Amino acid sequence: MLVETIRLAFEALGRNALRSTLTGLGILIGVGAVIAMITIGQGASQNVRNEIAKLGSELLTVSVGQQKRGGQGVSLAAAAFDYADVEAVRSEIRGLRHVAPLSSKIGRITARNANWNARIIGTENAYFQARGWNLAVGRLFAEAEMYNGKPVCLIGETVRQRLFGSGLGAGELVRVAGIACPVIGVLQARGQTGAAEDDDNVIAVPFDMYQRRIQGSTDIQSIVMAAYPTANMDRLKMTLSGLIRERRGLGAADPDDFTILDMRQVAQSMMAATRTLTLFLGAIAAVSLVVGGIGIMNIMLVSVTERTREIGVRLTIGALPSQIRLQFLCEAVILTLAGGLLGILGGLGTAAAAAPHLAIPFVLDPVVVAVTIAISTVLGIGFGFAPAARAASLDPVEALRHV
Amino acid sequence: MSAADQTEPVVLLELARASRVYGRGDGTVVAMSDVDVKVRAGEFVTIVGPSGSGKSTCLNILGCLDLPTSGNYLLAGQDMAQIKAEQRAVIRRDNIGFVLQNPNLIARMSALENVALPLVYRGLGRTERRLRAHAALEAVGLGNRVGHRPDELSGGQQQRVAIARAIVAQPRILIADEPTGALDTVTSAGVVNLLLELNRTMRLTVVLVTHDQSVAGRAPRLCVFRDGRLVSDETGRRRFHAC
Ligand SMILES: Nc1ncnc2c1ncn2[C@@H]1O[C@H](COP(=O)(O)OP(=O)(O)OP(=O)(O)O)[C@@H](O)[C@H]1O
Ligand SMILES: [Mg+2]
Numbered sequence: 001m002l003v004e005t006i007r008l009a010f011e012a013l014g015r016n017a018l019r020s021t022l023t024g025l026g027i028l029i030g031v032g033a034v035i036a037m038i039t040i041g042q043g044a045s046q047n048v049r050n051e052i053a054k055l056g057s058e059l060l061t062v063s064v065g066q067q068k069r070g071g072q073g074v075s076l077a078a079a080a081f082d083y084a085d086v087e088a089v090r091s092e093i094r095g096l097r098h099v100a101p102l103s104s105k106i107g108r109i110t111a112r113n114a115n116w117n118a119r120i121i122g123t124e125n126a127y128f129q130a131r132g133w134n135l136a137v138g139r140l141f142a143e144a145e146m147y148n149g150k151p152v153c154l155i156g157e158t159v160r161q162r163l164f165g166s167g168l169g170a171g172e173l174v175r176v177a178g179i180a181c182p183v184i185g186v187l188q189a190r191g192q193t194g195a196a197e198d199d200d201n202v203i204a205v206p207f208d209m210y211q212r213r214i215q216g217s218t219d220i221q222s223i224v225m226a227a228y229p230t231a232n233m234d235r236l237k238m239t240l241s242g243l244i245r246e247r248r249g250l251g252a253a254d255p256d257d258f259t260i261l262d263m264r265q266v267a268q269s270m271m272a273a274t275r276t277l278t279l280f281l282g283a284i285a286a287v288s289l290v291v292g293g294i295g296i297m298n299i300m301l302v303s304v305t306e307r308t309r310e311i312g313v314r315l316t317i318g319a320l321p322s323q324i325r326l327q328f329l330c331e332a333v334i335l336t337l338a339g340g341l342l343g344i345l346g347g348l349g350t351a352a353a354a355a356p357h358l359a360i361p362f363v364l365d366p367v368v369v370a371v372t373i374a375i376s377t378v379l380g381i382g383f384g385f386a387p388a389a390r391a392a393s394l395d396p397v398e399a400l401r402h403v
Numbered sequence: 404m405s406a407a408d409q410t411e412p413v414v415l416l417e418l419a420r421a422s423r424v425y426g427r428g429d430g431t432v433v434a435m436s437d438v439d440v441k442v443r444a445g446e447f448v449t450i451v452g453p454s455g456s457g458k459s460t461c462l463n464i465l466g467c468l469d470l471p472t473s474g475n476y477l478l479a480g481q482d483m484a485q486i487k488a489e490q491r492a493v494i495r496r497d498n499i500g501f502v503l504q505n506p507n508l509i510a511r512m513s514a515l516e517n518v519a520l521p522l523v524y525r526g527l528g529r530t531e532r533r534l535r536a537h538a539a540l541e542a543v544g545l546g547n548r549v550g551h552r553p554d555e556l557s558g559g560q561q562q563r564v565a566i567a568r569a570i571v572a573q574p575r576i577l578i579a580d581e582p583t584g585a586l587d588t589v590t591s592a593g594v595v596n597l598l599l600e601l602n603r604t605m606r607l608t609v610v611l612v613t614h615d616q617s618v619a620g621r622a623p624r625l626c627v628f629r630d631g632r633l634v635s636d637e638t639g640r641r642r643f644h645a646c
Contacts, residue, residue, distance in 0.1 A: 004523050015511065313507045316468065317521040317568060318496035321489055396468045400503065 005323065009330035016303070020335060023299045027339025027379070028346060030289030031372055035347025036354070037285045038368050041278025043351065043360035048274055050361070052267035058097075058229055059130060059263040060237070062089075062244060063222040066259055078257040080219035085247055089223060093240055095231035100126035101207055101220045109203055110175045111163040118159050118201045120176055122210020123224075128154075128187070130226035138170040138185025146206045149213065153181040156202035157189035176203060177214045233262055289375075293383040296335055300328060300387035304394075311391055312399025325392035332384020333377055340376025344369055413479075415576065415608055416442040416465055421474035422631075423460050434460040436631045437474065442610060444575065447602045450612045451619045452628030458612045459580055461628070465610055466578040467495040496524060500569030502579040506561040508553040508568075514540060515549040518567045525572055539567040543597055559590035566597060576608045577601065583615055591615060 013020040065078040083101065090099045104121040121127075125140045138154070145152050153174055160169035169186045190199040211218050227236055237260055244258055304311070311324055348364065355362040423435040435457040442448055442465075450458050463469035464476050467483055476483045478498065483491055500521075508517045519536035527535070540549055543563040553561055562582055569577055579598060583591030595611075595618050602609045611618075619625060627635040 004526075008523070309507075310509060313509065314520070314524070315492070316466075316501045316503070316507075317524070318572060319524045320492045320496065323524055397463050400507070 002326075005326050005330050006334070008327050009334055012303075012307075012327070013331055013334060019299060023295055024335050024339035024342070026292030026295035027289070027336050027376065028292075028343040030285070030292035031340045031343025031376060032346035032350065033285035033288050033343075034282055035344050035368065035372055036350040037281035038278060039348060039351035039363060039365070040354060040358065040360065041274060041281060042363040042365055042368075043355055043358070044274045045271060045278065046363050047360040048267065048270045052263060052270075058227040058231070058233075060096075060225045060227060060233075060240070061102075061222055061261040062225075062240065063259050063261065064257070066256060079248065080217075080221060081223060082218055082220060085244070086220065086223055088243060088247060089225065089240065092243055093225075093236065095227050095236050096225050097228050098126040098130035098224075098226040100124045100130055100224050101222075102127055102224050103207075103210060103215060103219065103221045105215075107177060107214070109159070109163070111172060114163045116159060116162040118156070118162075118203050119197070120210070120214060121202060121204045122207045122214065123204060124207050127204075127224050130224050132226075133190070134188050135185045136188045137168060138183070140185065141206050147208050149209045150206070151176075151179045151181040151209055151213070152184045152206065154185045154187055154204040155183055156187050156200040158198055158200040159203050160186050174203065176205060179209075179213055181205060233264060237262060289379070292339065293336070293379045296332055296380065297383040297387060300332055300384055301390065303331075304328065304387050304391045307391075308394060308399050308402040311394050312396050312402065315394070315396040316400065321392040324394075325388045328388035328391045329381060329384045332388070333380035336376045336380030336383075337373070340373060340379075343376075344372055412444040412446075414441045415444045415446075415479060416440075416610070417475075417477040418461070418464070418471070419475045419477070421464065421471035421476055423457070423464065423469070424472045433631050435464075435471070438631075438633045440626065440633060440636065442576075442608060444608055445602070445606045446624060447599065447609045447622070448611065448624045448626060449619060449622030450610065450626045450628060451614070456628040457631040458628050460631075462578055462580050462610060462612055465576075466499050466501055467491050496521075496572075498575050500572065500574035500577045502562070502565050502569045502577065502582045504581040504584040506553070506558075506565040508561055508564055510553055513550050513552055514545060514556065514564045514567075517553070517564055518571050521568060521572045535571055536567070539571040540564070542570065542601070543567045557590075559586055559593060562586060562590075562594055563597065566594070566601075570601060570605070570607065573605075574607075576610070579609065579611045581612050581614060583613060583618070588615075588617070592617070 062081075064080050081101070086099060086101045089096070100123050102121060102123045104119050106117060107120045108115055108117055109120070110116075124146055128134070128140065135154070136157070140154070141152065144150070153176060155163075155169055155174065160167075163169070163174065164172060170183050172183050173180050174183055175181070187200070187202070187204075205214070225240075227233060241256070241260060245254075245256065248257065250257070314324065315321070348369075352362045418438045418440045421435065421438050422433065425432040425434055438457075438461060450461065452458050460469070464471055467478065470476065470484055478494060481494070483494070486494075508514075509520070512520070515533065515536050518539050519532040522532040522535060537546070537549060540546055543566050545560060545563050545567065548556060548560060548564075553564070556564065562585075566577075566579075566582070569579075577598070582598070583594050586594065595613075595615070598609055598611060601607045611622075613619060624638040625635070626633055
């Protein structure tokens with residue numbers, strides 16, 4: 001009987017193919033929007049997770065000035081760090097694995113006949129260790145190179161590509177601020193992270209050389225640290241803050257003129273933000289799904305009215321009200337399921353197409369797909385119920401009189 | 404009662420002081436009042452009466468499409484007011500075939516599909532449905548028109564398809580409300596003959612409403628309605644011989 005009812009439902013829908021298609025389209029768009037939004041949102045979350053994993057959640061950075069998150073607003077009054085600060089952190093704060101000074105600026109670099117703008121950083125080997133950033137080829141700075149100002153450099157993958165194309169890079173000569181530096185190593189690609197700045201577009205020179213020959217001062221913009229995984233980050237941040245305040249002579253009433261950035265904290269707030277965004281976008285998309293459902297209800301009600309006489313005939317020749325109800329429910333469910341399935345394909349397709357442009361991975365979550373199919377069915381039954389009930393409760397005598 | 408009554412078939416349909424009132428308050432219409440009638444299995448009952456006299460109202464109740472507002476209607480001894488609508492629909496499905504003034508065929512379906520439709524609701528398989536629908540169309544003399552759509556059939560043929568649809572599920576009772584109302588005299592005689600034949604050959608109980616005097620003239624049992632009342636109910640040997 002159910003097979004027969006489904007066949008009848010298909011037949012009824014097929015009779016008004018255009019109308020059925022348009023009605024299904026409402027659901028298709030609704031489901032498609034929900035799926036696309038959630039999938040893109042999940043991609044963004046995945047992206048954040050990946051990035052955090054890359055950076056390492058034990059990473060701490062203390063920078064000069066009060067920075068708004070993501071902003072660049074270094075307050076002018078804040079004094080830079082110096083190497084004594086680095087030494088102090090190294091010797092006085094327990095729980096840190098690596099501590100490295102870091103200064104950087106954007107500058108032009110040239111090699112043979114190519115030139116390119118990249119971030120030039122001056123640092124120590126500890127920086128790469130802190131970030132878990134390995135070399136693809138070559139070696140890190142030698143002890144001597146770090147402190148005698150000898151010009152050598154490590155280049156990121158983007159820089160290697162731009163300057164040397166398919167060439168290895170290591171062993172070549174690069175000019176940084178007019179100084180010829182042999183490339184002693186190439187850093188592993190960190191990949192497109194979706195961050196504003198390409199992590200791989202970097203050229204690193206020994207800290208000493210950077211201060212003396214590029215920056216022309218002993219200022220240090222920030223100190224990068226990696227804690228032991230077992231360290232208590234909150235306590236660590238407190239002692240770090242205390243130490244730096246003391247060294248900078250800040251009174252109890254003075255606000256911090258430096259910022260401590262904790263990757264785990266950043267990770268948490270970014271995850272929370274993407275989750276909120278995903279839910280928000282999903283909720284907006286869900287509105288269109290509800291609109292689609294109401295469209296189904298509307299069309300089904302019209303259809304019941306149109307078919308009143310036929311329903312009367314069917315009741316007269318032996319159809320049971322329950323069978324009439326089932327047929328209309330089937331029609332609604334078929335519409336929502338068909339719209340839903342196509343919507344899932346459309347939504348996933350949209351998400352897959354958008355992912356590269358948004359620089360996020362495409363995450364196919366079977367749970368989301370299953371839940372959406374379930375929701376489509378429930379929606380069909382929910383919005384089909386009133387029309388189906390109306391059809392089933394028709395009085396056959398009245399219905400037959402209907403023109 | 405005479406000895407002959409002992410062999411008489413069981414009472415299939417029974418109206419007992421049945422009335423049907425439409426509307427509430429001031430605007431009520433008494434469509435049928437205090438009708439007592441018994442129809443035995445295998446009978447052929449013809450109902451006549453002026454327009455608005457309550458014939459259709461009575462048939463709708465006999466066909467389990469409607470209920471009396473007072474009094475009782477019993478089908479095979481069961482009071483229809485005592486059961487739920489869905490159950491009444493089941494009883495209707497299992498016992499009653501309808502032929503209406505208008506054939507009410509579904510336009511996009513062939514004659515065969517129209518006739519097979521009642522069987523869909525009885526859960527029969529496709530092949531079984533086709534076989535039975537074919538047989539029913541043969542029985543009404545349309546074995547050669549199975550694939551035609553209603554708009555490719557004449558009025559009389561459409562009404563025959565409707566009769567085939569009414570008998571395809573082998574109901575015990577056939578209810579026909581002016582099945583010849585829209586037909587010319589010759590065609591309508593054919594349709595009535597078909598009903599009489601089905602009554603004879605299949606022992607089908609028939610209740611027929613008609614305006615046609617010639618049909619009324621040869622009816623084995625004639626009930627006359629006037630202003631919602633059953634004013635005359637005659638069964639006569641004379642009538643049997645007449646047909
Ligand atoms: N749904 C309804 N609401 C109100 N009054 C109704 C309704 N149906 C029928 N009636 C009234 O009941 C009375 C009997 O109607 P019915 O249809 O039974 O007459 P009929 O004998 O079949 O007439 P006809 O020969 O014209 O078909 C009429 O006066 C009619 O107006
Ligand atoms: Mg009538």
